[in-house]
Amino acid sequence: MKSFIEEARHKQIVAAAISVLAREGYASASLSRIAKEAGISKSIITYHFSGKDEMFEAVYRSVESSASSYIAPLMETEEGPSGMIATYIRNQIGYMKEHRDELLAIGQLAMSHGRQEGPDYMATSAQEEARLLADLMAEGQRRGIFRDFDRRVMAAAISKAIESALTEWAYRPETDLDAYGDELIALFLRGMERREDGSS
Amino acid sequence: MKSFIEEARHKQIVAAAISVLAREGYASASLSRIAKEAGISKSIITYHFSGKDEMFEAVYRSVESSASSYIAPLMETEEGPSGMIATYIRNQIGYMKEHRDELLAIGQLAMSHGRQEGPDYMATSAQEEARLLADLMAEGQRRGIFRDFDRRVMAAAISKAIESALTEWAYRPETDLDAYGDELIALFLRGMERREDGSS
DNA sequence: CTATTTTCAGTCCGATCGGACTGATAATAG
DNA sequence: CTATTATCAGTCCGATCGGACTGAAAATAG
Numbered sequence: 347m348k349s350f351i352e353e354a355r356h357k358q359i360v361a362a363a364i365s366v367l368a369r370e371g372y373a374s375a376s377l378s379r380i381a382k383e384a385g386i387s388k389s390i391i392t393y394h395f396s397g398k399d400e401m402f403e404a405v406y407r408s409v410e411s412s413a414s415s416y417i418a419p420l421m422e423t424e425e426g427p428s429g430m431i432a433t434y435i436r437n438q439i440g441y442m443k444e445h446r447d448e449l450l451a452i453g454q455l456a457m458s459h460g461r462q463e464g465p466d467y468m469a470t471s472a473q474e475e476a477r478l479l480a481d482l483m484a485e486g487q488r489r490g491i492f493r494d495f496d497r498r499v500m501a502a503a504i505s506k507a508i509e510s511a512l513t514e515w516a517y518r519p520e521t522d523l524d525a526y527g528d529e530l531i532a533l534f535l536r537g538m539e540r541r542e543d544g545s546s
Numbered sequence: 547m548k549s550f551i552e553e554a555r556h557k558q559i560v561a562a563a564i565s566v567l568a569r570e571g572y573a574s575a576s577l578s579r580i581a582k583e584a585g586i587s588k589s590i591i592t593y594h595f596s597g598k599d600e601m602f603e604a605v606y607r608s609v610e611s612s613a614s615s616y617i618a619p620l621m622e623t624e625e626g627p628s629g630m631i632a633t634y635i636r637n638q639i640g641y642m643k644e645h646r647d648e649l650l651a652i653g654q655l656a657m658s659h660g661r662q663e664g665p666d667y668m669a670t671s672a673q674e675e676a677r678l679l680a681d682l683m684a685e686g687q688r689r690g691i692f693r694d695f696d697r698r699v700m701a702a703a704i705s706k707a708i709e710s711a712l713t714e715w716a717y718r719p720e721t722d723l724d725a726y727g728d729e730l731i732a733l734f735l736r737g738m739e740r741r742e743d744g745s746s
Numbered sequence: 747c748t749a750t751t752t753t754c755a756g757t758c759c760g761a762t763c764g765g766a767c768t769g770a771t772a773a774t775a776g
Numbered sequence: 777c778t779a780t781t782a783t784c785a786g787t788c789c790g791a792t793c794g795g796a797c798t799g800a801a802a803a804t805a806g
Contacts, residue, residue: 355752371660376793387754392795394752450661457657460571461650461716499729502714506706514702516661529699537737555782576763587784592765594782 355394356404358384363405367451372458402455403467409448410471416441427486428539431479431504432531438508439527442515449512476501486538493540504534555594556604558584563605568647572658602655603667609648610671616641627686628739631679631704632731638708639727642715649712676701686738693740704734 362384366375377398381388395401417437424430442449456468463469479501486492507530515521562584566575577598581588595601617637624630642649656668663669679701686692707730715721 352752367660369661371662373658373660377795378793387756388795389755389797390753398794454660458573460567460573460654460657461569462571463717495732496725496729498714499710499726500733502710503703503707503730503733506710507703510699510702510706514698517663525696526699529696530703532695533700533703533734533737537733552782577765578763587786588765589767589785590783598764 352394355390357408358386359391359394359401360405360408363401364409364447364451367405367454368447372454375454399465403465406452406455406467409445409452412445412448413441426491427482427489428491428535430482431486431538432535434479434482435504435508435531435534436527439511439523439530442508442512443523446512446516450516453509453512475505479504483538490540492538495538500534500538504530507534552594555590557608558586559591559594559601560605560608563601564609564647564651567605567651567654572654575654599665603665606652606655606667609645609652612645612648613641616645626691627682627689628691628735630682631686631738632735634679634682635704635708635731635734636727639711639723639730642708642712643723646712646716650716653709653712675705679704683738690740692738695738700734700738704730707734 359380363375363380366380366383370379377391378388380401381391391401395404417434420437420440421430421433424433456464458464459468476498480497483492483495483497483500487494487497511521511523511526511530514526515523559580563575563580566580566583570579577591578588580601581591591601595604617634620637620640621630621633624633656664658664659668676698680697683692683695683697683700687694687697711721711723711726711730714726715723
């Protein structure tokens with residue numbers, strides 16, 4: 347089926363949820379609040395979604411697919427591990443510039459599961475990201491471009507560093523995101539590369 | 547006054563709150579749940595604290611003072627910016643090893659304020675940490691040991707990287723924290739240092 | 747036109763929360 | 777001994793939540 351209406355409502359509700367999550371945080375993102383944000387009756391949400399969990403999953407998947415479809419094509423043009431990692435960081439921040447609320451929203455969703463891991467779909471997508479970075483690093487190490495470091499640690503550091511750009515930017519809107527990304531690229535490329543003197 | 551009983555109760559309640567926050571997250575950290583964790587009546591909490599906010603502030607300040615009293619003395623012995631930053635990272639992780647739940651707990655408290663910054667005491671202590679790192683970096687740059695980078699970005703990256711050690715460790719208990727810390731130190735010292743060839 | 751889908755405002759339920767309060771009791775201090 | 781302080785289990789309140797439900801109206805489809 348997938349009527350136009352159904353799809354439009356889904357998008358509308360997801361968009362309203364993203365706004366509320368990003369602006370007021372997870373605790374305020376109740377069904378009533380989201381319905382109010384969308385200008386619709388609360389019943390409509392439960393009519394189109396089986397419940398709150400399913401709706402938040404739709405939010406997560408929506409942002410995930412949006413981000414990956416933005417980033418994936420831009421990665422194709424690069425070849426070396428260094429360039430690809432730099433491109434990865436640059437693209438993540440590029441996406442961030444145009445989709446601030448989406449990223450803040452899924453950040454709220456990710457944090458809302460205080461200890462005790464959240465739903466599967468979150469864990470798997472986080473693993474995919476770590477995997478992608480780790481593979482690029484392994485290739486760089488194999489080629490002798492990168493020194494020997496722990497790829498898990500490095501991948502986590504990169505992910506968190508990109509995250510820090512978002513929180514800094516949300517906190518200080520005057521932050522120059524492109525410059526922030528360039529700083530991170532310089533930091534990590536220098537931190538990963540093998541030195542000329544051949545040691546380590 | 548500060549009777550023995552009052553102080554002991556405060557500590558007991560704070561400890562129980564830390565356990566619940568670290569193990570079950572902010573959402574589960576209700577007064578009833580914390581009282582149950584401590585094996586006391588819920589009324590005792592409202593008897594010794596004016597309310598939930600004051601109690602969580604006590605939790606935050608408790609961990610903050612514990613951490614700074616652990617770390618500060620160990621910083622005195624170092625002299626150069628590189629060594630001090632390395633020591634800073636090492637000490638943060640050293641404290642982490644013995645106070646996992648405390649750090650997870652204040653992490654929950656920090657995250658609980660979805661957008662819209664939390665209480666003052668949190669913001670100021672975060673600023674102090676960033677300030678300390680930024681000052682060390684400025685000194686390193688002045689001495690020509692470090693290259694020219696954005697100290698705000700670098701300080702945020704370091705803080706987040708240390709945080710990543712905690713989340714990784716909480717997620718995978720088999721993580722070798724000392725090795726993790728050494729990896730971070732290698733990463734950031736290489737990322738910050740001025741290269742021998744004199745460029746940039 | 748008729749049948750179906752969608753929207754709406756609103757109610758009701760059970761649960762949980764922070765917090766104020768009770769009254770009895772236990773512990774401690776002067 | 778007498779006051780004071782501390783503890784307890786429990787109640788009550790107002791508020792909010794997710795969610796199920798209602799009945800009627802509106803929109804859409806066949």
